[in-house]
Amino acid sequence: MQQERLRALGEMASGIAHDINNSLSPVMLYTGLLLEQKTNLGPDSRRHLETIQRAVSDVAETIARLKEFYRQREPQLTLASVQLNQLAEQVVALTRARWHDVPQQRGIVVQIKTALSPDLPAVLGAESEIREALINLVFNAVDAMPQGGTLTLRTKVSDKKVGVEIADTGTGMDEATRRRCLDPFFTTKGERGTGLGLAMVYGIAQRHNADLKIESELGKGTVIRLTFPAATSAIASPVTSSSKGPILPRLRLLVVDDDPLLLQALCDILEADGHVVVATNGGQAGIDAFQVALGRKEPFAVVITDLGMPYVDGRAVAGAVKAASPSTPVILLTGWGRRLGSKGDVPPHVDCVLSKPPKPVELREGLARCLAAPV
Numbered sequence: 001m002q003q004e005r006l007r008a009l010g011e012m013a014s015g016i017a018h019d020i021n022n023s024l025s026p027v028m029l030y031t032g033l034l035l036e037q038k039t040n041l042g043p044d045s046r047r048h049l050e051t052i053q054r055a056v057s058d059v060a061e062t063i064a065r066l067k068e069f070y071r072q073r074e075p076q077l078t079l080a081s082v083q084l085n086q087l088a089e090q091v092v093a094l095t096r097a098r099w100h101d102v103p104q105q106r107g108i109v110v111q112i113k114t115a116l117s118p119d120l121p122a123v124l125g126a127e128s129e130i131r132e133a134l135i136n137l138v139f140n141a142v143d144a145m146p147q148g149g150t151l152t153l154r155t156k157v158s159d160k161k162v163g164v165e166i167a168d169t170g171t172g173m174d175e176a177t178r179r180r181c182l183d184p185f186f187t188t189k190g191e192r193g194t195g196l197g198l199a200m201v202y203g204i205a206q207r208h209n210a211d212l213k214i215e216s217e218l219g220k221g222t223v224i225r226l227t228f229p230a231a232t233s234a235i236a237s238p239v240t241s242s243s244k245g246p247i248l249p250r251l252r253l254l255v256v257d258d259d260p261l262l263l264q265a266l267c268d269i270l271e272a273d274g275h276v277v278v279a280t281n282g283g284q285a286g287i288d289a290f291q292v293a294l295g296r297k298e299p300f301a302v303v304i305t306d307l308g309m310p311y312v313d314g315r316a317v318a319g320a321v322k323a324a325s326p327s328t329p330v331i332l333l334t335g336w337g338r339r340l341g342s343k344g345d346v347p348p349h350v351d352c353v354l355s356k357p358p359k360p361v362e363l364r365e366g367l368a369r370c371l372a373a374p375v
């Protein structure tokens with residue numbers, strides 16, 4: 001019975017994941033476009049857009065992990081070199097509403113301080129996971145200070161280990177709570193709590209070979225510290241958002257999607273890159289447009305199609321395109337999780353799978369890959 005429940009839950013989760021990935025796509029595409037194109041943005045606007053971009057990427061990562069949780073597989077960590085000092089600053093910015101805006105509406109002041117050790121070595125990890133852990137710790141710290149107080153994010157280095165800690169001057173935990181606080185579903189917050197925050201932090205610590213330490217004193221406050229082994233060798237840091245990816249010649253592109261917002265976002269990005277784009281709503285319209293263009297001897301260089309569409313889906317579009325013109329590359333956009341593409345299970349007639357929400361640079365890389373490889 002439990003297996004059956006998990007299966008049903010998994011199906012529901014994957015449906016929700018699909019919808020969320022779809023809805024995030026225009027956000028991802030337009031923030032990418034604005035950051036790339038608007039060179040006259042003020043520093044504040046740029047910082048806000050970068051925060052939006054990071055937050056959206058994190059949601060996509062969370063969704064990808066949710067899927068893996070229900071598939072009951074170990075999440076694969078993509079390790080990169082992570083700067084905890086940078087991450088701490090980001091977390092302060094990302095959680096501002098929770099420690100500043102919300103308490104202040106009730107006249108409560110939560111002071112936030114950072115004490116970041118200079119020249120902190122990088123650690124090896126999955127940036128979005130560590131960020132999520134820190135965000136959870138900040139939320140817990142704020143919850144523990146209903147009358148206000150001080151929240152400190154501190155980084156430290158000692159003996160080839162790099163630590164990041166979150167300290168609050170809140171209620172603290174009694175011994176029984178401290179012993180159970182990592183348990184999944186353990187919460188002292190009643191309906192408001194899920195009891196999953198610290199369980200998740202613990203899981204993330206384990207996957208990173210990090211040590212999780214909790215010091216708490218009732219009435220005084222709590223310090224929670226994550227200690228990572230310092231990264232030894234230099235590992236390529238993740239691609240920065242400033243890199244725009246490959247530069248492509250002007251292309252005639254057919255874009256097929258049943259979601260008007262996403263269709264518009266894709267067109268705007270591709271047209272901003274100088275391409276000529278024909279957008280069609282739905283699979284059959286896409287196939288029709290493809291054949292008309294072929295008949296007119298104005299073929300498309302590449303077809304970009306959504307996977308899940310009513311009546312005629314992306315696989316059918318890809319099949320029809322290849323039947324009419326075997327050499328035309330097809331890119332499939334899918335909301336079914338970040339990692340479908342990396343597994344190598346590319347459907348027939350498809351040259352490249354891109355996950356939603358796509359970044360502009362990923363679109364360009366996909367196009368470049370298709371055009372480079374002989375079909």
Ligand code: ADP
Nearest residue numbers: 140141144181187188193194195196197198222
């Ligand atoms: P939730 O926040 O949903 O309750 P968590 O797993 O994040 O779930 O935390 C579990 C419990 O641990 C909390 O309900 C709280 O009792 C205790 N706790 C966690 N962080 C702190 C903290 N900084 N100060 C005091 N108690 C805490």
Ligand code: MG
Nearest residue numbers: 139140197198
């Ligand atoms: Mg919590």
